[in-house]
Amino acid sequence: MAAAMIDAAPVGLFALDAAGSVLVWNATAAELTGLAAERVLGRNGFGAQRATDAVVDTDVAASVMAQLSAGRRVEGRFPAAVPSGRVLWFRAVPRTGPGPAVVGVLRDLSESRVGDEAFALLDALWETAPVGLAYFDTELRYRRVNKAVATIDGGTADDRIGRTLEEAHGETGARITALLREVLADGRPRLRTRMTGRLWHGRGPEKSWTIDAYPVRDEGGAVMGVGLVVIDVTDADRTREELADVAAQRQRLLTRYQSLVEATSAAVWIRAADGSAVEDSPSMRAITGQRREEYLGWGFLDAVHPADRPSKRAAWLDAVATGHRFSHTARLRGAHGGYRWHRARAVAVRDETGAVVEWVGTESDIEASVRARQRLDVLARATLAVNGADDPEGGLTALAETVVPEYADLCRVYLVEPVTAGGAVLTGVRSVSRTAPGFAPPPPAVDRFVFGAAHPVSRAVRDRTAVLDSATTSREEWAGTAEMWDWGRAAGLHSCLAAPVVSGGLVVAAVMFLACGDRPAYTDDDRALVVELAARVSAAVEVTRRVQRTREVSLALQNAMLTEPPRPAEIGIAGLEVQARYLPAAAELQIGGDWYDAFRLPGGDLALAVGDVSGHDLTAAATMGQLRSMLRALAYDTEREPSDVVARLDRVASRLGVTGFTTLVYGRVLWTGDHAVFRWSSAGHPPPLLVAPGGDVRVLDVPVDVVIGVDAGMPRHDHEVALPPGSTLLLYTDGLYERRDDPDDAATDALLRLAGAASELPLDRFCDAVVRGSTADTGDDVVVLAVRAGPPDQQGTDQQGTGRQLTDQQVTADRQAAQASSRSA
Known part of the structure; x- marks a missing residue:
């Protein structure tokens, strides 16, 4: 047997x-x-x-x-x-x-048997333990028992596996089950419970036991079963000292068993209550390459990477002080050099009084999982940073700043010149350079480079693929930039990755990552990451170039359409000042569908217009440009009443199919006898505001006519208001004040308060205050056009007398002429 x-x-x-x-x-x-x-x-x-x-x-x-x-x-x-x-x-x-x-x-x-060692040790511990050990699942069915249980209870292990305690031991089993249910319910152990009864279906002899029941948890902390430790205390001739020894042995065996269950590598170690290593651990030293005398005491910390050593020591001392379970991740120096990530875990072994007598722990190699998580994190952060850049060079800079120092000790971006067929060298300009702290500055970042055909960057550009190189390139392959080779040797360069950046079907740049010193060497997994990074940079470069082209078009439109308002000296009515502000909804386009215009008419009046074409794209901007040009031409050519000019614009634009839906307010500031007036017509546009010098704000809320592009045959009307000295006339689009949720029209009241509070500011600061203080949240275009009437001593026509002074009879005559022209048209 x-x-x-x-x-x-x-x-x-x-x-x-x-x-x-x-x-x-x-x-x-x-x-x-x-x-x-x-x-x-x-x-x-x-x-x-x-x-x-x-x-x-x-x-x-x-x-x-x-x-x-x-x-x-x-x-x-x-x-x-x-x-x-x-x-x-x-x-x-x-x-x-x-x-x-x-x-x-x-x-x-061998690597394939590392996990088996822990479980082999566990099996030996389990089977040779001098106490009864049993493990139950969450349904409290036997899953494992050792030989000592059969010695205590009778029967065999096969008689128990899969059965409940009641099925195996009757009434006594039911009492033990109740104890185990308490452990499952609150996750707390039940120690030194004394029980007396008959086991094995109630037919065994009367015996007494002490029972310890404890929760068994998985790595996530969830209870996955209950462990049971049984000691037969029936024999009265056992001395107290023997019982104490057995109890202490039981606790140590139990805790070592729990620790070994969690072990994922062959490195199992035991340390004293104060945390120092008093017992040798050959499996641990097999990882670090330390000699026994180097490992013992606190020498085991010497194998931890210097950057991780303080946190490792602090976490370990905290566990020793509190008695809590210890877990820490750090880099360990290997027996053959280099560092790899390991996770250390330990549990305290306690005596009968609860005092910690030693620690049992394991060391698991998690290098692969840490590197995988690091690569995913770098990819995510680099993608976010690159996509947020405004120009191609900004995207390349964002990439370099993301990968250094977390992923590379040095990142360089090279703007490459076209490669000729069969060319032996690669040339261009070094654009971006980022170096990890602790390294000497590399050669200058803005300088021409020359790489030989075997250089990793040359190969990456030539073959249009990522290249992994073990830094074996000779100094000669750096050609005219050999000082970079010297820097790499001094920095301990051992691994290089290079990848091309493609835009418009051409390689426009290349990125290079360098690993030096004790940083782990790059692998094929890292090469795959660099391929993804280069692809994202290439896509970002394409997007930013398209945005740049669109922005150039937009800026050209803006310069052509949104001209500066006339200066006071250019206005035919003395004392008037004009300011405008424009804020497009699509900031990257710099222009949208809203517009303003202010210009002097041949007769000396000041023409004012603010319009809003539906949409926020280049199409809306183009439509805006056509309407603005039409309005300016009609107003300048006819000098008729505002209603007549707007009616003519509606007819022309509708017949040409220029617009489908546009609001507009157009008017003229003119001189009538002894004061300036504003005469205007509104095509469905928000009403103008008249701000008095003291802060009183008046909404010029008059009936508005239909918007342009809906029904060109509808009649249009003129309205007029005097502009007292020092007052400010404010024209604007709805993007200045509208809110998404405003059932009580609180946004209009807010705009009135804002304009009143800024009434005493100079006109340019008044416009800035109105725009910056807006509470609008619709993201629409914003246009502000403001006119301020000067003090009484500055008002009147200009020095050349070109501004018209209209009597009441002349105003009436103008209106009649405009109406007649409108009917004839």
Whole structure:
């Protein structure tokens, strides 16, 4: 029976006699080494006199046997290159008394067996524990029990698996179930619960036990079952000291079991209550390459990356001080140089009083997952930054600022010149350069470069693909810019990525990322990331170039259509001042469908117009330009009443199909006897405001006529208001005041208060205050056109007398003439 169990063990087992001959060599040992049992059994494996008799290296074996003979446990790498080709770890322990003199185990240390080590240790712990251990799922059914449970309760493990406690133990099982349900309900352990009863379907002898029940949690902290520790305390002859020893052993075994369940690598370590390493951890030192004396004490922290060491020490000391579970992620220096990300986790082992006596923890290599998350984060942030840039160079700069220093120690962008067929070198200008802190400044960023054909940037541009290079390019390949090669050598350059930026089917730039010092070398996964980054930069360059072309067109339209209002000296009526403000809804276009115009008529009057064409794009801007030009021509040519000019504009625009829906207010400021007046006609436009010097604001709310483009045959009307000295006439579009949700028309009241508060400001500041203080939220175009009448001593016609002074009879005559012209038209 024992031989069968040994042969079926999941780890390699061997035993030697005092002379070093092999007594036991199970099937797993044969499989791990590739040495069949018949070849090994009976052979003098350790300390053979002849090399042909030895299973392993005789010199190393002699040293190992000498240590075993001295009563010391020995472990380390198996002293042979076994036929299986695996890297094996062995542990051998000396024994006294009859039977084998040495027993030991073999384990596989290859990457594919790292996880198996923790679970092998767990299984050994579980099966050899001197207390009863059981695990139940959330339905409180047996999922695993050890041999000690069967010894205490009777029956076998197979009699329990899948059954409930009630099914296995009747009434006593029901009482234990109630205890376990409490643990599931609140997630808190129940310790040292004393119970007495009969087990195994109520037919067993009367016994007493102490029971510990604790929640078993997954990595996310959710309860996934209940663990049970059972100690039979029936025998009264156990001393208190023995019970205390068993309890302490039980707690340590239990906590080590819980820690090993969570282990994801072979690095398992034990540290003292104060956090220092008093026990060696060969598996941990296998990662860091430290010697035993370097690892012990607080030396294990020396393997942590200097940038992560303070946070690691602080987190570890905090866990030691509070007794809470420890978890921390940091970079560890590997045995062969370089750093890799590892996650450390540990739990406290406590004695009967609850005091921490030691810590059990694991170290897991999470380099792949950390690098993957880092690449995704860099891609997301770079995409956001590049898309937010206003011009191609800004997009390239945003990329460099995003990747340094999180992803690269240096990023450079090169604006490349066209590559000729068969060209051996690549030339151009270095445009953008960003360097991580701690590195010496690289050669100047604004300078011409020359790269040889084998340089990574040359290859990337020539082949239009990302290039991963291990920094083996020679100094000569940097051609006229070899100082960059010198900088890389001094900085510890070891990895380079380069990718082309394409726009309009041509390679217009190239990006280069450099990794130096202890930064991990770039891999093919990083090359894939750079391909994505370059694609996003290429797309952003295309978009910004289109926006730039559109903006150039828009600016040309704006310069052509939205001319500056006339200066006071250019107006035929003395004392008048005109200011205008324009804010398009589509800021990137710089122009929209709203417009203003102010110009002097041949007779000296000042013509004013504010219009609003539906839409906020270039089409609306083009329509606005046509209407503005038509209105200016009609007004200048006829000098008729505003209603007649607007009616003519409606007829012409409708017949030509220029507009479908446009609001407009058009009028003239003219001199009548002793004061200026504003005469206007409105085509569905918001009413003008008249702001007195003291802050009183009057809405010139008169009946408005139909908007332009709806019915050109509808009659139109004129309105007139005097402009007292110092008053301000304000024309505007609805984008200045409208709100999305304004059932009580509070936006109009807000505009009146805003205009009144700014009434004493100079006219330019008055316009700025009205625009900046607006509470509108519709995102519409905003136009403001303001006219201020001067003091009494400045009013009248200009010095050349071109401004018309109209009597009441002349005004009436003008109106009659305009009406007649309108009817004839």
